[in-house]
Amino acid sequence: MSPAVPSVTEPDVASLHAVCAELAEAADAVREAARYASRVALGPRPPAAAAGPRRRRGDRRELVSALTDPRGFGWAPHGRHPLAGALWLAGVLTSRESLAVSLAVEGLKARIRAASVRHPELLENPTTSRVLRAIDEDRQAEAVRVFKTLLTEKGAEYALALLAPSFADIMAWNALTDENPFNDNAGWQIATGRPLTSDYFLGISSALWSVLDRGAGRAEPHTASAELLEGLDTSGTIVGYVRNIGRIGTGGLLLVQQVAGPDGVGRYVVQLAGMGAAFNAQGPQDLVGAIDAVASRETPYTRAVVKALRRLVPSGTEVALVGHSQGGITAMNLASSRDFNALYTVTHVIAIGSPVDHKRAADPRTRVVSLVNEHDIVPSLEGRSAVSPYAPPAGFTEFTWADDTHAFPLCHAAERYAHNLEHDVPHARAHVDSELAPFRGRVTGTHLFTLHDR
Secondary structure, three states: OOOOOOOOOOOHHHHHHHHHHHHHHHHHHHHHHHHHHHHHHHOOOOOOOOOOHHHHHHHHHHHHHHHHOOOOOEOOOOOOOHHHHHHHHHHHHOOOOEHHHHHHHHHHHHHHHHHHHHOOHHHHOHHHHHHHHHHHOOOHHHHHHHHHHHHHHHOHHHHHHHHHHHHHHHHHHHHHHOOOOOOHHHHHHHHOOOOOOEOOOOOOEHHHHHHHOOOOOEEEEOOOOHHHHHHOOOOOOHHHHHHHHHHHOOOOEEEEEEEEOOOOOEEEEEEEOOOOOOOOOOOOOOHHHHHHHHHOOOOHHHHHHHHHHHOOOOOOOEEEEEEEOHHHHHHHHHHHOHHHHHHOEEEEEEEEOOOOOOOOOOOOOOEEEEEEEOOOOHHHOOOOOOOOOOOOOOOEEEEEEOOOOOOOOHHHOHHHHHHHHHHHOHHHHHHHHHHOHHHOOEEEEEEEEEEEOO
């Protein structure tokens, strides 16, 4: 039995990426046309061209027919009108698909086909093929059951790494075709390359995560052990910074190294670690904080970092922000803040294994580098994967690779990224080291802070 998403060859990838973009644009246009037709057909005002009551009623009937006919828009009523909303909900609950959704899903399938060129295991593994086929045939319960089988047979570590290159696309496909009306918006945002404002599992709004992730942020100087201080790298290389992040761990420590650059100018390298315990009532590095950081700009983590730096770094100083996982998201959130840029000159952001592709630095001079292991599922959690048809934002430099780990979270660990940079992707290492050359010099100060939510 052939997979729901057939494989392709290398020359097809560029063509498929172009098709993906065209299908997304077409889906968006059809959805907007259906929204307008719903407003005219179901709203209080009749079409302007209607000549009389009988003609107006006839036009309304024709529009409603087009909005519910498989040969027209499919089942496409939606919009702010209560009746349009009720009809849309009925369609979701009864698995009636609109033309716009069909186009968006075809685009997502094309993305998975393109991803399978670099990652043939997506389609060659019989269990993943069964997952895709079940989603394709609107059997979401079976897709979940088969995925659980994959977790049991191969282990969660292998299964998540296996699906990582297309995880967001698969989740968007599922969101657009399942019976959950709340996650449709996230499915649309991924399908059309827009920033996520809700999650694609349950459809929980980003605003709710911000309410849950409250705290003014607090930073206290940390007295480190001699062993930790002696183990910190002072080479000024990206491998050294990533290893430092691995050494300080995910328990709430922030590392700031003061450097006398080759030109004698004092600069600072801020090194931010990722998520620790899933639920941490004291520190900002937890699951709620990580989810909130993807969509928000200001979080307890960013507020705590700002308070730490204001105790140490003079205003106007050049700083480089190096962050892993949630630390990388936080680095981009700081770089995107006009208030933070008014305090410091953010010359570089280096995000390692972080979902940052929908964020933008406030200062166009800030150089952003994203480093991604393609089997790491975390960088794709915002909707754009390392093999996406959408290019990274202007001003971003992205390096992606696939090592032989094929296991999550091992491939996400800071130590593994340091290994990759040192041994597997020397060109990425050389590029980042060249970018950070002004920060390579004698370390004149090493400062650690403990970060708190409140």
